[in-house]
Amino acid sequence: MCRHLAYVGDPQALGRLLTEPPHALYRQSWAPRHQRYGTVNADGFGVGWYAPGDPVPARYRRAGPIWADLSFADLARVVRTGALLAAVRDATEAGADGEAAAAPFAAGRWLFSHNGAVAGWPGSLAALSRTLPPADLLTLEARNDSALVWALVLARLRAGDPDGQALADTVTEVAAVAPGSRLNLLLTDGTTITATAWGDTLWYLRESGRGTVVASEPYDDDPRWRSVPDRTLLAAHRGDVLLTPLKHLDDEPVEDTDDAAPEEPRT
Template sequence: MCRHLAYLGPPVALERLLSEPEHSLVRQSWQPRRQRFGTVNADGFGVGWYAEGDPVPARYRRAGPVWGDLTFADLTRVVRSGAFLAAVRDATLPGADGEAAAAPFASGPWLFSHNGAVRDWPDAAGPLAAALPPRELLQLAARTDSALVWALVLRRLLEGDDVGTALAEPVRELSTAAPGSRLNLLLTDGATIAATAWGDSLWYLAEPAAGRVVVASEPHDDDARWCEVPDRTLLTATRTRVALTPLKETSP
């Protein structure tokens, strides 16, 4: 469910990665090649990007399918950035949250996306939600599993965790509370990307000499340099380095 992509590198027009490749994120909205759950990602989309000299990203999000939005095509043609995150959404359950449920979620310098589903939502995640302060619950972006996952991640970021720990610990907590959940998370602050492979596909294409890395649900072309991330793995990446760390489930 859902497809997403994050990029760090020399500034490029957003369309270079989001719509021009043969198997781009836009095409994945109706014809993903490696998506294990769901078939069409037409329940919203979004892109967040960083402008030079500004640590707080801008976002463009909509509730409908990306292929029908001509403004998105115009925007990605002219906007250039050296760091961005984009996603197309396949809803977990019917709902009225619309654009608010579309990734990327954002706060301060961070952009976040969740590809997957919290199993037995919302009942299984109730104890984790109850542990959040009421103020943070009232600030949930939407009434969806992804919005709660983002709240759990954001809380750790604000408490000072690095981006890898901020993803890994909520994944462990959620997998314990709701076994069988699919928790592929993607996070960037414009300088680093962190991602988890937990129940669905995750790939990366690294070009250290060029200072360029792409992390995505699936390859957007047939470049032989794409590498698949093993399931139950945390990926952290900068423009010149990629590290993979195995993740273990928390014992009951």
């Protein structure tokens, strides 16, 4: 469920990444090619981006489908950024949270998205929720599993954990109490992208000299797209991608090299 994408690199118009490619996030809202759970991503969307000289991102979120928002089409055409995180939300049961339930979630310099679902929600995370300060629970942006997972990640970030460790520890902790959960998490601070592949698809594209895209699925058929193995932590900068198995976080990360054979996108 859901599709998301993050980018760091040379400034690009939002539309260059989100609406113009033939299988962009915009099209994935009604015709995803790799989505294993759910069919239509029409229950909200959002994009967060960074302006030059400002470490705190701006956000634009709506409760409806991305294809119905003409204002976003204008934004995507003219707004340029060197870093963004965007998501379209899978159609689900009706709720009262509206656009507050749409990623990206934000705090300070961070943007966050969750592609997946917590098994047994909400009961499965009752014990973990009690590890959070009451103020964190009372200020959740929405009453869904993604918002609580974000609160767990954010608590670790605020305690000083590196981005990768915060995501990895949260994923393994949630998976332990809610087996069968799908926990593809995506986090950026405007300079780096950190992500987990846990139960759903994750891909990345390094555009030499321009930047790196990490996404639920490829937005075109460029043969340079590479699939991230399940149970993997990804850390990306402008031109580097490191992959670490989540079961063996003490192992040396594997750096992506251009001479490795890419996996062809499936259609």
